[in-house]
Amino acid sequence: MDLKKSPFIPNDKIPKGGFSFAEFHGSGTGLFFSIKKVLFSEKSTFQEIQILETEEYGRMLILDGAVQTTERDEFIYHEMLVHVPMLSHPDPRKILVIGGGDGGCVREILKHKSVEKLTMVEIDKLVVDCSKKYLPGISSKLNHPKLDLCIEDAVEFVKGRSSNFDVIIVDSTDPVGFASPLTTESFFRSAKKILKENGIYAAQTQGPFFESKSMSVISKRLKKIFPLTSFYLANTPTYPGGIWSFALSYKNSKNDFKITPRILKRKDLKYYSQEIHNASFALPPYVKKILGEK
């Protein structure tokens, strides 16, 4: 990626030689970020990886031109992707994270004392390595003794394992290219199989404002494979539309995520709370329509 060409646009408001990174959402609209410094820019086997020092959002991880996480607002996505499923489960001990190479999910999961073993399956070692080096606040627990880090394709990993996991959390990139198999019925079936009887599957499921088609497709597939699936929302400033959706699926329909979840008593949560947990399942009519719900 040529950092001086579009989507990188010149910006006369920042020092000489500076530029902005622009991410397009929909047609001709999007977010721009003034860049102070390019910290890392390489192509791995799977994708282009950049870590940029932005003026406003701190350091930012970009994969194939799409903003993945920023130091300033990552807490929202990671807290909501992790604590909603973890606290919906009565006793989560064995956890599987798929993707999540920056380490944000691992950091949040390890806030739960019940966790005995945490397996993370990330396809791209370079994402892990440069997150460790350049995003220390996000990747802080990637060397934790409870973590078993597997550099492997998750699609292969989930095949033929035994039903061993209490919670599976999928922290993947957009469902295009090498990440697209993570939203197929076949993958959902495999994931369901390796969950214990009262297991929970959670995943980021794109934003309703710009990725409604993708959300709609993923929703149909999840609902076909899992007996009980519900969606929840969070406000994510650096994702398209400032809103992001997540799915929570149960292996066993006797479970009910509408019950008040357990409480996590921590003073370092900035977005998640029990109140937010319950409120996040309230979906505006326009989002229900996308999901085919009433």
Place this chain on the structure above:
Amino acid sequence: MDLKKSPFIPNDKIPKGGFSFAEFHGSGTGLFFSIKKVLFSEKSTFQEIQILETEEYGRMLILDGAVQTTERDEFIYHEMLVHVPMLSHPDPRKILVIGGGDGGCVREILKHKSVEKLTMVEIDKLVVDCSKKYLPGISSKLNHPKLDLCIEDAVEFVKGRSSNFDVIIVDSTDPVGFASPLTTESFFRSAKKILKENGIYAAQTQGPFFESKSMSVISKRLKKIFPLTSFYLANTPTYPGGIWSFALSYKNSKNDFKITPRILKRKDLKYYSQEIHNASFALPPYVKKILGEK
């Protein structure tokens, strides 16, 4: 405003002569919109007014360089600013809108059958006129017989009137320049006076991600003047951070907005629902901190 200079940035993705409008949020970051056509661009006595035809968001109203409303996402802001206070009141008959020249609030308020008289006090006639001409979907009810439209400074309007209103809704621009008197203690005191005993005051109160200082100041002032004030949130894609806050204040502390509100049965609501109404009062810890709440 020179439309070919910053904050308007050249954009090579749109046809020759095209450009993008960029709105800065915080330092060096923001949203950009590809512009197909400039429909209106004039300076009124109070502000610069533009109506632009965007590629993705439909028509957009810009006042002094700040995005006010777009055809594509205005439903979120207008439904939430209007229906939360209207349905928190047991019988809203006489309503006052301050600002709101585009007509979005008027359109939503008139969905409530109880309304007998609706007074709108807008300082800038040119905003009303060009909204009528260029934003027909938003301004559609600005000629309604129940509407009394006063082109006047709201600060003067509220002084010395009798206690006549059930609900006051403030749909103002950012609290800078000529709109800043609308967030003073003195204005809140005047507004409280002209509310009936069980009256409700509602206002947009900026976003928590980029305008936290402003929110914090407004919150303190509202809580000083009104005996009961609560804040609620909505996801607003074209406002900074994709999240916006609103205040709901009661003249009489015996009222309680935590009760389930009345229901508005309409099929044309795309963001508001009773579920969303209740959920919108759940505030993430980082927002509570801004508001000095626990």
